[in-house]
Amino acid sequence: MGRVTVHQLAAEAGVSLATVDRVLNRRSGVRPATVERVEAAIQRLDYRRDVAAANLAKNRTYPICFIVPEGPGEFIRALEAEVRTIAAHPGSSRVEIERVVVPAFDGTKLAEALKVVDPDRFIAVVVVATDAPKVRGAINDLVDRGVDVVTLVSDVPTSRRLHFSGIDNTAAGRTAATLVGRFMHRKGKVGIVAGSMLLRDHVERRMGFEQVIRNEYPGLELLPPIEARDDAALAEAELSRLLDRHGDIGGLYSLGAGNRGVIAALEKSGRRDHIVAVAHELTEDSRQALVSGTFDAVINQDAGHEVRSAIRVIQAKADGHPLIPGQERIRIDVFFRDNLP
Amino acid sequence: MGRVTVHQLAAEAGVSLATVDRVLNRRSGVRPATVERVEAAIQRLDYRRDVAAANLAKNRTYPICFIVPEGPGEFIRALEAEVRTIAAHPGSSRVEIERVVVPAFDGTKLAEALKVVDPDRFIAVVVVATDAPKVRGAINDLVDRGVDVVTLVSDVPTSRRLHFSGIDNTAAGRTAATLVGRFMHRKGKVGIVAGSMLLRDHVERRMGFEQVIRNEYPGLELLPPIEARDDAALAEAELSRLLDRHGDIGGLYSLGAGNRGVIAALEKSGRRDHIVAVAHELTEDSRQALVSGTFDAVINQDAGHEVRSAIRVIQAKADGHPLIPGQERIRIDVFFRDNLP
DNA sequence: AGCGCATTGATTGACGTACCTCAGATTCGG
DNA sequence: CCGAATCTGAGGTACGTCAATCAATGCGCT
Known part of the structure; x- marks a missing residue:
């Protein structure tokens, strides 16, 4: 008792x-x-x-600032929705969330947003970080001013952030490579559609992917990656060109957003059944692509889990509690047509 | 605010x-x-x-009874460990857990254990259920006496249990089949090592697996499954016999416990590199088998997540709170060598 | 007018902890 | 052995809610 x-x-x-x-x-x-x-x-x-009683007596709240990139991407929208869901849930009533939106892919703007966070108003900041020196500096400044920082989705590992709430992107890339490598029965070329090489998570995914393809599937030839900046139209155009030029592409890894364009290009090419395609983020688009067979596997990170985990980590730190080992490890979800939720 | x-x-x-x-x-x-x-x-x-204040005023606690099978299996031990971790964690201090251990695979004993649960002492029971009529009856009786029942890992869907905290085992079987089917480059025979057909989860896994193999991989020949009752020694002996008899086995699905025996048989046969093996539950054994290449994929359910989810569901019910959609969906984790945690 | 009844107000004491004040006790240096 | 500094006790208020009591109000009805 x-x-x-x-x-x-x-x-x-x-x-x-x-x-x-x-x-x-x-x-x-x-x-x-x-x-x-x-x-x-x-x-x-x-x-x-009794933590509940103690918090009551202290009249403690957990004011947290979420800084997320703006953009029409489904993943970002899902993130926002999850943040809202948490904020509205009665169980986390003492958590007070304020959201700040910054332009995507813009380290300078992000650093500025971090700079103006009021240490008296927030105990912590959760940020989808671009890995730029300015951003790292701004994070460290915030920490010096007594605000805990948790990076979400994309990390800045050299900063003094409290925690990273996201997946091991190198491992995700390796997993994609294993799937592409083992699903492709013959030799062939493998294409990559990347997002932005400014985002650390994209860089790491590509690294992991190329490393495994090169080391373990010597029969496969890696094509230079397309940089689509998470833009569906751009992705479609570039990928279509790539597919035209290389008739023997047998594998594809789409590691950023912009799945809609990738799907369109694959389906227009008429070769979707002959190309093993692995993509990231389970959205309505990618889900349909899985069902139709355009995509063979989708690697996913659960935005809800990431947001909730970030908040738990911050609360645990504030209360001086230990974390439950395992609960804060964000899984690399692998979805096929057969295990769609 | x-x-x-x-x-x-x-x-x-x-x-x-x-x-x-x-x-x-x-x-x-x-x-x-x-x-x-x-x-x-x-x-x-x-x-x-303010839930915390309300619970304080009501001096409310959440006494929960966990009924788990006994047995030396690593998964069960992991379950127990997770239960203990939760019970000890300061965040869930108002949750009072009592553990009851019953013999495995014994519906009668389990039904008896359910029968003697005191409705005045517990608000809910979490049970790893065998799907027998007696058990279903006992669950319904408990519900009638005002105790919420959550099934863990293995479900009794026809009962009036509040919730099932576990994975979709049919989907897990289908996933295993997709992996086996796509990893096997040539035609061949596919073996199955099952646990007990008394456990609904095992039955469902097998169903899902066979269904997909039959429908989508007509080149593969399903061998009749081995029933190993989660006994490593038995599994090793039977699987060795099977491997001896069929020289052209190219795929294997181990859907129960007893991985240790499966691994031993595969390694002794000297054909581990030519057999695509997919197993369940990530343990120390199966993890090593993944690294060494004996296993090609391991499907896992996170015991910690299941236990925590069960408790959250019970608390939400007791407090009249909504659940967060998605948080209580237990994932079918797929592990390869590349994304081991 | 007087009765009972339904509704509402005012007040109080928990629950377990935090934080504050003030007074009394103990210790220590000289 | 005295004064000062350090420790300790006793008690109070607060946090937001629950639960209970008792008094007060207004209503319809006879």
Whole structure:
């Protein structure tokens, strides 16, 4: 039973409630010997602070600032929706979320947005980060000003951010490579449609993918990647050109957004059944492409899980709680036609 | 701001605190017109009850009984560990968990265990269910006595359980079939190592697997499944015999526990590189088998997620909260060598 | 007018913790 | 042994909600 209260603690330790309180909240003015007696009692009774009551007494809230890129992409929209869902959920009523929107792919604007975050208003910032020196500096400044920073989806590992809430993108790229490599029965060429090489997650996916294809599938030839800046129209045009030029493309990895364009190009080419295509992010488009057979696998990160995890990490830090190992590991979801949710 | 309190509500509605309380807690003795006024104020101010404070006032706890099968299996041990982790975590301090262990594969004993659950002591039971009529009856009886029941890992869908916390096992079987089918480059025979056909999850996995192999990979020949009752030694012996008899086995699906035996048989046969093997549950054994190449893919369900989800569902029901769509969907995790956590 | 009844108000004491004040006790240096 | 500094106790208020009591109001009815 967690039914031990401070009163019982005080009785057990033979001190007053005030002293127990001083010890529990590390206030000064208690002799070391007395501190020890109280701590022994804590051990003996297995006392655990009632967090809910404590938060109530402190009238504590968790004001968090979410900084997300703007853009019409389905993934970003899903992220926003998840943030809203959390904010509205009664279970997380003490979490107060403010959203800030910045232009996508713009390190300078992002750094500015980070700079104007008020340390008195927010205990933490959750940010979809572009990995630019300015951004790293802004993150570190924020941390110095006492605001915890959690990176979402795309990391800045060299910064002093508290946590990264996202997937291991190198592993995601390797997984895509394994799927492409093993699903392709004959030799052939493999194309890559990338988003922006400014985003660390895209760079890492490509790295992981190319590494495995080169090392383990020597029969496959990697074509230079298309940079489509997550723009569906651009992706479609460029990919169509690539497909025209190389009649023997047998595999494709679409590692950014802009799936709509990739799907269109594949279907127009009339070769979708002969090309093993692996893409990222499960959206309505990519889901249909899976069902129709245009895509053979889709790698996904669960935006809801990422948002909730970020918040849990921030709360745990604020409350001085441990995290549950495993709960905050964001999975690399692999979807085929057969296991669509 | 969610900072609206009952006091502000009372002021806004022009009634007293007592009346607000009566409306909020659906107590009688308030005129319909007044109820409406208060509810209008709730809407206007976007009042949400502070769950923490409410639980504190009610001194509410969530006593839950976990009924899990005994057995040396790594998955069951992992389940137990997760239950313990949750119970010890300060965040879920009002959750009081009692664990009951019953013999595996024994519907009668399980039904008995369900029968003796005290409805006054527990608000809910979480149970790894075998799908037997007796068990279904016992679950329904419990529900009638006012105890919510959540099935874990293995479901009894025809019962009146509140929720099933586990994966879609048919989809898992289909996924395994897709992997086996697409990884096998030539024609060949496909073996199945099953656990117990008393467990609904095993039956469903096999169904999904066979269905896809038959429909989509006509070049593959399904061998009759081995029933190994999750016993490693038995699995090894039977699988070795099967491998001896059929020199042209190219694929294998191990859908139950007992991976250790499957791995041993595969490695002894010397044909592990020529057999595409897909198994269930990521354990230390199966993880090593993935790395060494004995297994080509492992399908997993996250025991921690399942346990936490079950508890969340129960709490939400008890508090009358909505669930967050998506958070309680247990994923079918697919692991390759490349995306091992 | 007087009765009972339904409705509402006012107030109070929990729940477990935080934080504050003030007074009393103990210790220590000189 | 005295004064000062340090420790400790006792008690209060607050956080937002629940739950209960008791008094007050207004209503219809006889």
